[in-house]
Amino acid sequence: QGDMGGLDGGRGVAVIMRYTLRLLTLQQFQRATTLICAMEVLRRTEPTVWGDMPFTIGLWVGQRVTPHTTEESHAAIEKERDGKYGTGSTPAQLTSCPWCGAEIAPGREIRVDRDLGRTFVYCGDKYGRCEFSQAKSKNLGLPVLVVDDEIYRHPPSMLIATVDKFAMMARRGQVRTLFGNANRECPRHGLLWPEADCSGNHTKKRTLEAVKARVITPIRPPDLIIQDEFHLISGPLGTMVGLYETAVDELSTWMIDGKAIRPKIIASTATVRKAEEQMNNVFLRKVSVFPPHGIDVKDNFFSVQRSVEDKPGRLYMGICSLGSSRPAVMIRVYVALLTGAQSLFQRFGPAADPYMTVVGYFNSLRELGGMRRLAEDDVQTRAYRVQMSDVKRPGLSQRSVRIVDELTSRVSNKEIPKKLGQLEVKFKPTWEKGETRAIDIVLATNMLSVGVDVNRIGLMVVNGQPKNTAEYIQATSRVGRSFPGLVCTVLTWSRPRDLSHYETFEHYHATFYKHVEAQSVTPFAARALDRGLTGAMVSLLRLKNDSMNPNSGAQSLDSSGKEEALRARKVLSERAWKVKDKAARTTANNMTADRIDLWVKESVKPGRRLGYETERGQGDLAALLKKPGALAWDEFTVPMSMRDVEPGVQLIMDASKHSSEPPPWKSRIKKANGGDT
Template sequence: MDYRDYYEARDIVTEILKKDFLGPLSDDEIICDERPLDYYIVGKLYPQSSGADIALQSPTEDIGELDNEDCISLCNGRNPSSCGISFSLLPNISRIRVTVRAARYKVITIKEAQETLGFPDGTYKDNSTFWKREEISPDDFDIDIDVLQPGSRKTYTVCDKLSLNVFLHKIYPDGSKTITLSLVNENKSKESARYIEECEDAFFQPLISVTSPTLPAFRDIRRNVQINKDHEIEELEMLYSKVRSFASGHGCAVKWNTDEAGNATEIKTDFLPTFEIKQMMPSTLFEHDVLSMKYLSESSSEAVINGLNELTEKYEQWIEKQVIASKELAKEHQNAAAVNLSKCKQTLIRLKKAIKELKNPIVFRAFSLANKAMFMQRKQMLKNTGKFESDEKIKWYPFQLAFILQETYSFAKPDSEERKNVDLLWFPTGGGKTEAYLGIAAFVIFLRRLLYGDDGNGVAILMRYTLRLLSFQQFERAAALICACELIRRKEKIGGDEIGIGLWAGMDLTPNYIEKAKKILNGEKDEDSESSNPAQIKKCPWCGAEIPAQEPYYSCDIENHRMHIYCSNSSCEFKTGLPIFLIDEEIYHYKPTYIVATVDKFAQVALNESTAAIFGIGHGVRPPELIIQDELHLISGPLGTIMGLYEAAIKKLCEKDGCYPKVIASTATIRNANEQIKALYASGYTQFPPQGIDIDDSFFAQISDKSQRPARLYMGCMAIGTSPTTMMIRVMSALLYATRYLSELEYDEKVIDSFWTITGYFNTLRELGGAIVRVVDDIQDRFIYLKNNKFKNLYPLNNCKNRYDRYKELTSRESSENIGNVIQEELKIAYTKDNTTNPFDFLLASNMISVGVDVGRLGAMVVVGQPKSTAEYIQATSRVGRETPGLVITTYNQAKSRDRSHYEQFTQYHETFYKHVEATSVTPFSDRARDRALQALYVILCRYSIPELLHDSSAVNFKKDIPGLIDIRNYILNYVSWVDPGEVDNVKKELDDIENEWARKVYRKEKLKYRKTKYANYNDVLFDPDYDEGSRFRVLNTMRSVETTINVITKE
């Protein structure tokens, strides 16, 4: 795809934004009837105030001691009087050259303005105020650093009341130096000053540019900071060792130009910093027929194995090159490089073992059929969307094929060490992770049926998500694959029942019982959940035909526990019924092969004996063999902590002949994965693809050129002298204007559409709620002002409307059904030049957008305030610019130190995105977690391991000497010893308490049940509601029943 027009259009948009925020509109511009301090929102130096607002701590505290009245502190107030940059010089550099530019605005008469602008008499009132820009461009300053002493300052006059301050912080033992340059407005504000005086005493569009007659001159400022690092940080430092940070800003951002060797040649201030992030893309280092899905499904084992061997040979050659290149790394990176390359070699060994296993005819046939299923579903999806690809072009990316190949060994050899570890698929958002684990799922399905026949019935795969929205989206994708697998099963006469897929997501999405589903389909409301809707499948996942939400297409068979879904296309292979299960009752009864679930649903395992069917317990079928956990970074904090306890039970329930299920996780943003996976799954882990020695190249993934994949441009804006709300209005209205201006330039409507809908990301629902009012009111007023005044001549809009206020909200306040409809239908409505469509002007979203929203036409986003975590920032902003070049504008609140820090370090932060992802915390066996869910873990294992305790009425059968309890206790304690050895004694004591309390309840209640039903109240049940904090048997109804705040208790 040719992206040149998109990049050109994006450049025009950013140019308009810079003109509006920073200026000037022209070098000799005249501003009519508006204060320059209001006309522009960034790049302003106010007169110095004597108030407390300048007394904020200097961000340069860590560089050296500063005088109490240091001028840098003047950049931190609401109305800053200075801006500056800090940088380090190499030991041999003694001179630098500094260029300074600025402007001020002076009042002129209406006559002077008329002579310049040529407006007719009577255009303005006689008392109108006109401001004329005056450029300040003194000669460059040649500064001798050697004359300065550490801690000393030298001041240079730029012009009247504007000075350049040079401050030498420190000379290091190697002779390098840290310097701060600052521009200071020496004017003093007067409480009685009129607005004219305040504006005339201010300076605008300031610039500091530093070069040196001797190059290279600048060194990485981080080299002067020595901190203790763990291995993961050492690895990140090594991976990003080519990326250097040459300066930091004070009250502004900073940018630098570099030569071919990566050395900075010029450093300068920047008030609207930008950084373009290029996408990672699957490797192009390997091209072969073996990447073709059709080739893999039709070729002989010998041909396939030979092709796969060529892939591993290429990978081995790449590793050898990295080993040689690693010797050129700095000494401090050698250890991290050796560790990483060792991981690469281990991956190579795994791939070779998997290839060898393909010589087993059953394993190879499963691999071949899996590729056939993937080929069929991909070809069918292309057909449904009106696209055409030749069979040869329907292929895997090398990383997908290698990952699938690597995983096959864990199932061909279930007792292998590889089976025990969690495999983490790490690949940037939108890179093709879902396809990879769908391929693995297909392999597991066929291998299980080929090996075990009818015994291979039951649930083979559990795929879990944290959000219902994401669960349903991925369910739709997986449904097409399952349809292909079922067609192959029929044609190839493979043993076992129908290959089906179930959605296990809770009654907020679908009802739990067939009888309720029938009532809803007949027009009756479900009293338990108004949003519950059994008719979730709108289109046939195989042929794409519409499926009306009515009889006969949805048919409820209460007697046989089945809601049949029929395709409306008489030519479709599934006109007699789709292998899809949406109701809990039919999932428990038919045990579909592949279940897509929300993590919340697993809280029901403790409460509902019917869930035993999912694990094959009491049904004569094997338990699930593969657990897929997508978006692993979301399984953290309170949710991850509770999940970690339940995970101990799930792992045991899926055990078969001493073998536990294989867990595959995926994410694009994670840190501290080792500890998180250990806490969640009591397991080690391996990452695929393993990193080499450069973040831009892991063989399987490499950085793309902006002509190969669309690049996303980030822009930072920290308005001064105004409120965050006003900044948001200014930014959104300017972006609205700029994107509408594209339609005046006759760009293709696809280019215009890619920037048409502006996505607003908000950190809280309160901020989002306030923005709705602004979108329909203030932003529209500002748009009209830009159209009729500020940009009337420079960027005229002649064919546009006066209002663009059509918005959509995407938050948790919307029902699951509505959100799905918004993403799948409404947001895909595109702009057309003939105005036959009505796309949204704004999409206002909370953090819900950061997961699972994939709308290719979205290309512009405003992030209102730095999100709480880098992972969230990466995930949210990657929702735009996925298919075409994107633009993200992040607004920073100058009153928040964290926002200010991100703004002042804008380039460094964005250039090393993934390095800044925060570590997550999961503590499943901590005090509070045990209080909430240890009893659930124990009861689950008792119910499903000891037959006489399974049924809901069997809670009364518990005895402390019942056979099997010792094994359960030992399993839990061994699990804890792996996850958190320090808590083993506490867990042991609490297990005693749980057993004693259960025995007491049995003694007091002759008909003790597990949970409340319409036949048993809480007085006759083992479990108490979660809000009963005093109960040893309080139980969660959902994983989300977790407090968002905690009380801190001090122990003496």
Template sequence: MADYSKFYEARGIISHILEQDFVGPVTKDECLTELPVQYYIMGKLYPQKDTTEALDLARNPLLENQIETYDASISLSNQNNPSSMGITVTLKADVEAICVSGSYAFYEPISFQDAKDYGIDTSRWEYVEKKPKEVWKRQEYSYSKRITFTSEKMEYADLSRNLQLQVYTHAIMDSGERVITIALVNENQSPNDMSATSRYCAFQPIIRVSSIDGKALFANVNRQTCLTTDTELQELDMLYSDVHCYAQGHGCSVMWDMENAVPEWIESAFFPTFNLCQMKAAEVVSGNVLSMQFLSTASVDDIVQELGTFATKYEKWIEDQNSLIRGIKASLRDIASSNIQKCRNACNRINYAIKLLKESGYRDGKVFRAFQLANEAMLLQRKQTLLKNRKCFDPATVCWYPFQLAFILHELTSFIEPKGHLGQKVPDRQIVDLLWFPTGGGKTEAYLGITAFVIFLRRLRDPNADGVTVIMRYTLRLLTLQQFERASILIFACELLRQKYNIGGNEVSIGLWVGGNLTPNHLKEARTSINKQKNGGVDEKSNPVQIKVCPWCGEKLYAQHYDIDLVQNRMIIKCPNQHCHFHFAPNGLPIHIIDDAIYQHLPTFIVATVDKFAQIPLNDKPAALFGITSNKKPPELIIQDELHLISGPLGTMTGIYEAAISKLCERDGICAKVIASTATIRNAANQIIALYGRSHTQFPPQGLSAKDSFFAVQSTPEEKPARRYFGVMGIGTTATTTLIRVNAAMLFATRYLATLGYPDTVVDNFWTITGYFNSLRELGGANTQILDDVQSRLDYLAKTKFVSVYPGVDTSKGYTYTEELTSRMNNSEITEIIQVKLKRSYSKNNHTDVFDYLLASNMISVGVDVGRLGAMVVAGQPKTNAEYIQATSRVGRDNPGLVIAVYNASRSRDRSHYEQFLKYHSALYRYVEATSLTPFSDRARDRGLHALYVSLCRYLVENLRKNNDAINYRSSNPAVQAVEKIIIEYVKRVDPDELSVVIDELNDIKDAWDIAATGSLVYSSRKNEKKLLKGDTENDRFRTMNSMRNVDEQSGIYLLGGY
């Protein structure tokens, strides 16, 4: 087990520095020469001006659901300088009195001479050119009040310095529980003058509620979803039933005692924190069953026995969970029983796969051999990954996580028996299997494992059945490039094993099939670009030199290592490392990234962006990928990673094109298997129906608690690195100033670690600060701030504010090495940053070429996996909770990380998340929003129905395939009529309400094509020819998108006459 103690210790120091800078005090009896209201940005109760700005105690926010509401009305949302703060709690029945205690401070102005007379150390100001005339001396006050409840709604207690404690009873529930708000109000009045405001402002206020007699006080208030009829919300209610909420803040956040089942105290917090523990592989099995080496070399009997024991333990866990149902509230028992049945179904598939492996081992051995080869390939992949990263490799220790092995077993039946087995209503092949696991948990290796199995099984069953076997699709180019690099290592391993064991078929290879903005579509264009770069030219926007390091050995690659062979019709990439196996490969690395080469060589595994499929109606060459013109079998597996991103306009258009892809991958009634994966999704069933027209199963299926699915359980901070979240919301300051202060404090605190002598690995973990922004405009502003304002503030912290308590931070050279990761960057720059620059690590002797800041948009929220990133500042609550989870999961993956969520006090949604910080972060996945897509809605049909029809006609009707064949169309052709039936049957499954309209519009499309086909006609052309498919900007029934990203346009709103 790794030792994270130094990382946690360092993170604690960072946390302490940040709290001292934001809330204070730096020292308990400090004296300030600056105005206190400017010295601290949080934890302030301002004096009241002409009108009272006290908390609206008559509201009962605990009876509302603010986390899930975008525009919740927050009582303090319009206050710039609040004079009150409070917390709302629910007390158990029969609680007659509570103890409310806490503290606060005022700063009194005294003369410089008086400060010396009081014995205050003024030496640091003695030699400054301009001595301060006065200093502000801190005076702390504490209080402890017994509040006894009477028939009165409001209880008051006057405190020192004209503060007042107010306790308001909102309601006494039928159960006897009492909902109350405890507020601390600054009753002081002051003119609108900064000095007077500082004098009458209360700082570092704390409200703490506890029991008078030690009895349990507080009732859980997480009760909203139990009233719903939505089964998914009911399931979430059950899964998170052990996650309780006991309070909400007003103008502040709130923390409670997490050590006890029922908290003994609740306290206000201006700098709330939460430790998010990762899921870990459950230690549910022993022996060799998880060992890749064992599974690739052992006998049939030994492997089957180990796998059987694994499945038996899962069965026992399921029955143990079933016995717990009687302890669940009655309203949720049906949901619990449903979950248990899903677990049983998954276990049955696993057991059946083990049975098939055993039968194969005793018969032809092909299925069993494919399973062993897949494990050997994954072992090789892991070996090369470790060696590339200069880590030790011991084959005996390389293992699957339990859920990964179980998932592979779960999927085997879809490929061993593609038509299903006796008694199955729906073959497993036709079911979309959704791999759901938290970010960083190992989903990628799970589906790469099944990928290797499919590749080998296909070739073992038919030596000539090469061609495109697997298509893996992404929505973001950054994600595509990242996963392409990871998948390449596995494909290289498969190719080595193909050679080693003389397995049939051509080279096992990988292809990158993406838009022309990323790589050239044609080899001649690629040759021009490569030659230009070899002669010292700059990278092209559409750059063929995308592979910056050899995936197998890690050797750096440059344009000099790229060549174009127009005879073989491929781009050859040579690894310069003579110790690399692929250095001697005559065709170089088994990689194809130019469309011309992909269509001819048909890579085994294709990584693509979803919008590339918009090319299908416009181009007949992709037909080869589906085996239509290449005399090959079609792809057998489609992997849709990050399924939650296929939503909204992009998802809607993807859904229409998916109808074509599904049919093109079908042969003899056997469709391609679809595996999707995500860590953040809601409403998955409806989304998958709309996208694929199929039912789905989730793996691993949920049991009774989100913390235990048998395959994974929640870890402790000692077992796996925990990520700590912090909340910041400035008071009396702008959002820009707050962000500058946070970034400067982070910069100071992380650099201070180096002065303390922490190991380089610890300092490096926090050195590069990732800034996450919700818009490019905000990111651009931050870039300027880091160069100017943040550096000035850093200098102030090091030389003034913290000079005596945290000395030694050298700011003379500045920390301004900043890079951004956004859509504004070209693809070569993104690749260079991810594969090279971000991997540079801090050392005592070298930190100048290590990024101080990485400023990112939502591009980073998926797919970026750089282990050394451990610190992030999030500027404002992202638009969706899924985005927040995905983005913040980019840090703290290998070692403990920290995330500073900086909330904008002027935004009600930000304020709501801040005031309910602990509730929100203790059940992050519970608040993921439902996604939606409507592939056959009105506007979607307008943009894509004709493209679907043309695609299927062009690819399935032989005399309509070529570009010049558009003229051959006749709606009376039986083959064409069969296409219409395919679409109609698909719509019946996906959206039957739209069926009649779809039929009408298909008739319009057929009529229009019949008319167009009376003269010369091509599908598409850049020449002045009559073409069927028009440009996307033309006002025509056949206007066709070149990319699916052209659908999310702004809409105009028009007022009709009479208003």
């Protein structure tokens, strides 16, 4: 479209895709990269049609996943080359080329250019046939950006992010470039912001030419925001997202001919119950459900219900053994499924592969940890000795359970792609030495319930009824996608809720879509404003205004920021009125005014300068924003994540009080001469 309304539409972020979970974000990034690669190949073949600016994709997630700076990226790759595999952030988020499938070795195929401030990821094709290998794409490689600073300097066409990352808008002034808020550019390093560590003017250095900063046309903000798994935007998380969405919506809005243009929102969800209310509370938009219901529930043109004879689905089986403990039942269920699948595999070969990997789904890490110990001990032993007794067990065959793994929050970011790749490995009658083996048992929490699309999985054991129906449907839908699926729900007789589900098992599963719970989102409730109003207000002020963008810009509220503060207060209070009611508008208006007054008082205190955060080398800089957890929550406590609204409690357990043994330490005793022992 080119320039519209005085804004450049040929560069910058066009699409933001947001997710709620780390695993889902990484998987979708790998898939979306294939799309961007296809677009970039087309652009290179017809640059006169698609322009000279490359199509790129960026991964904007937590600092424990991807590096924050190019220096951190360089350090991570150096560790890879030295064989020191750490668990911290790394730019190696792709294990294989999304265009041709060749393996990507981080130490060889990732190059960090510190002079340019760029991290380049190349395809591992040894013969240089791929469009994104070093032979054919030396200056760009794969069109991916996985370092925060590089994303700010070179905003990608599509940005893949977690919703939690948007909590950093108040603390990172450079986030403004993602919304097109930049007017200067360094030809060598990219977009500049008021506090950028690059002046834009550089002398000649090795192969790099001398450059000067140039003024650019402001960039158009994102046109499209895609919110995946919208049903997970609920409760405390959804409430905070809805509050911060005030800032995102305002920063993404631009004017043309006096008319405000807001970004289009597409949200995918597992339930449409109260969808209008949820969409209004989070995005302040009207709802159009797609696909529409139509006049026939079995055929709405976009999707057709098929009978199980034509297309196998999932079979649910409830297991409840009265008088038996939960571990005893779980051991026997796992052994029966593992050895039964082995018997089928010996008879039918690859056709039985979907049932050779048992997926265990758990509601808590505590229960999963207990089952992992059982799987590595009792289950392995019983599966191997299943035919070593006088009792005949037809249909069960001896099996060596070798690999028991898990998909939980305890798994490092670096290991997740490897584990997902290993889940795709199919079973074979014999294995060569050094060959990657298929997984026998994988235990997972709700990390599995969204985004894990492994078509070969056909067998799942659910440990107890999940807390809500939406989670149950999402988790069990991971199996039986390409082959007939079997879901065994093991219910404990001593839990009243489990027993109730067992007694109504058939009716519940025949109608469980109507049992999906409606989502609750209240972004402008009084307690929600306590937790998130300051973050949304500071995000608006800092990312829209040049004078307040640097860290030291917190000082300028009293001198040049009053008009901007009044505008931010109006935006927040008007949003509260439209989302909720007039009372919410009054509350939001008063609370915003109180915070602005406190901010002004802090900015005029003598003997110091006010900044958003303290920084090294700036000893006279006092921090306006506080981190949650360390001190009591006050007006300027701003969360680091959307999930920081309910900080945990530090618990110290003194075991010596419950033991007859003396403690392993003694208190210091002062001696008469002043020394201690």
